[in-house]
Amino acid sequence: MSEKNLPEQLKQDATGKQITAAPQSARRKLLKSTVAIPIIMTLHSGAALARSSNLTGAEINLENAAGDDNNVFCALSEEQTEGGAYDLGDSPSYTRIPRQTDEGINKGDEDIIQECTNNGGIIISAGAFNSIGGRTGWTEL
């Protein structure tokens, strides 16, 4: 079997990109039917919490926002669902909004939220970040 004949999904897997194991039949079929190429998937858990509880919402005060001493984390959301919850996907990416301006002056909450929104993201609560972050670090609850 040559790579050309493989369905798109399969090619990607065969080239060794990590796939996040998910309940998708395409991936199942892939594993079942393919003997002629090696397959490896690495399990990624930890997103369960983020999916299960409505932890993320766009409105938030920055007191409890995820971040560190110097930055607020701004999650780049994939889409907004009907109820207003944001779907961050399984492994959302983040940008950092510094809490202070170049001159070392603390920015207002509005500025930080605006800056995040301009980047197409949302500020998420420390709790949500904690769970999405796979629970290996960040904010302790």
Place this chain on the structure above:
Amino acid sequence: MADCEKNIRAEHHQLLLEAIAQPADLVNYNNQQWELLLRLARRAQLSGYLAARLEKGGMLGSIPLRAANLLHSSLIQAKKQQQSVNWELNRVIWALDGREVPLIVLKGMAYLLLDLPNAAGRIFADLDLLVSKEDLNQIESSLLEKGWQHHALTDYDERYYREWSHEIPALVHPERGVEVDVHHTLSSPLGKLKIDPLPFRKAAVRVQGKDIYVLNPEDMLLHCAVNLFQNNELADDLRHLVDFNEMLQFFIYRQPDVFQQKLIERANQLELGNPLFYSLYFSRLLLRSPVSTDLEQQLDRKPGWIARHVMHYCVPLALLPQHPDQPSKRAVLARLVLYLRSHWLRMPLYRLLPHLTYKFYLSVFPGRSTDTGHNR
């Protein structure tokens, strides 16, 4: 300075400090004491540490089951974090692929590499590395090539890191999520206290059997002291004082006749008397460190009389966690003082005054930040 006990008399503080000083006594605690202790330890991020000490002493089975379950849970979490950061270091070394870049591992991961007594159960999430300024770009490009990414950066971020703080933004491999912080300095370059990283790098020692380095014992303690008393507001930071004290006892035990002297000489040489003074002082005050008071008298630099008294009053209130159900106004005030102090230490006066004026303005007119926030 004699009335040491007075400022730490709050019962809940005593409870936590006793548990740290005498873990063997924990088997005698009643349920009520346990319930409060568990909440305090979590707040101080010391539950993994307590759990590790109980486990080592074979005592997890001799305490109430609910307490044991929570401590066990914290310990599992801490072990996982340590494994993650350890593996991240493994992958960083792999990514550098034999290039001659000496890596000095700092903080939590360094404690773990040396198997120091404070490492067990210690909670930490980042990998901190110290390299020479010249090697910074090499490391950054090697890691980027192997799949690490900067947190998605705005132009602002980019400028902040590269021009302002002269560091590279933290790197994260998206599949693992551990933050790799590559430093070429040991303190914020904004701070008034300038620390030359060169003597630290020169004195770094190789980790046995590995191609990586850690700071030598004296420098490791000084670095811990600087982070505690020079770079930060001290709030809920007891665990770093515990780090300091545990390491101090350990190194003294390993080099009984010489270590204390070496530490003082090094602090004098690097002009880091102040943070070492405070670390020794509060280790004795809060953690019953047996180190003699004569020791810090040999420091060339020591804080003045007024500073000592203010710190003596404020530091315990900030370092120790608040009572979870009865927050104290005194502690809030003490934390405010230390917050101002940390800004004082980090910023020159011409920047500090406008900053504080602005903060005050904000507290009076919240929400008007947009007017003044950005273009100053």
Place this chain on the structure above:
Amino acid sequence: MFWKACNFSSLPVENWNGEFTVFQPESGKTHFLNEMGLKILIILDQSPASLDTLCQKLSEYFTLQPDVQFPGQIARTLQRYEALGLIARVKESE
């Protein structure tokens, strides 16, 4: 250049009817492999091998038709395994 498996024999492996879960203690990760995915690790655990040798052994074992694309696929898989820390490069065959 040769490849060798990293401590493969010490990794717990579970067989699910020809699909395999492997736990990697150092990274704490669980990997899910098909039979060829696992066979690569087994071969590289027995002795270090070059890409050519590995492809040849795999073709024999799975009785594959000759395919020019095959070595490229295996090479990419090896890179992936290397990034995961399951295998490493070695200069010599022993």
Place this chain on the structure above:
Amino acid sequence: MKVAQLSLNELRALLVGPGLRVKAGPFNLSIRTRLPSLIRQLHSLYSRYSLVEEDEIVEFHVQVIPRRSVRRPFARLIQFEVDGRFPFPPVPLEQALATLEWGVNLVIAARINHFLLFHSAAVERNGHVLLLPAWPGSGKTTLSAMLMYHGYRLFSDEFGLMEPQSGEFYPLPRLMPLKNQSIEVVRNRLPEAMLGPEIPGTLKGTVVHICPTQASIEQSDETARPRWIVFPKWSAGAAVRLEPLPQSEAFLLLATNAFNYEVLGKTAFNAVTNLVRGCECRKLVYSDFDEALAVLNALTDG
């Protein structure tokens, strides 16, 4: 002693004072709040729960407190607090109960590692646990609420709590949030169920909580071993199908949907392996509850 034995005034005194200390499966919980509406809701919805015995350790201390928002000065907002931390943003007062329940779940999920925590509903029949793991669209809350009134003992609609060494499962019967359309379904099918107020506008839409049956709560100390793993999927108009599921797939789905699989490392790898090897694994597609009940009864009869 049950919460039901407290008068509203006695309950209020606890909630505004030292905290209401209640049992929640293997955990103890302390709740504090001054919100009159939440106090009334807890008085009825928590009536079946037992108070923690004198001198027992409570693991989780939570509060629901009123908040002011600079951005919305006239809105009546509340916020969930646990040990001085605020994991969620403030929400309108009406959502206090929903926030409290989600908050407690979050704290359990974030702190507990001596159990392996599956994201799964769990019920017991004939002395064995039937796991109903969550995957998108599973409708596990509705399904477990219905099963609870048809001969199954509820363990949880959210957590499969497994002791990793023994493989034993622990009940954690908490209030279950029914969402949107399923609210009407349950109202019609289970008129005897104890339901909370309708809470509109949460991030998951409209929510109504259903209280576990008295029997489920009273037997929450009785653990059981798992025997069946069924992945449910509700699909409009579908004829009922209960199909075998390969064990490898069950492993993948369970592991990736567990809250702390990675944290537990090799312990979790072994535990999930043993769990899957020891269970019958099925996939259930259904649209009609009675049909689903019939096939699940047939499966769990043996």
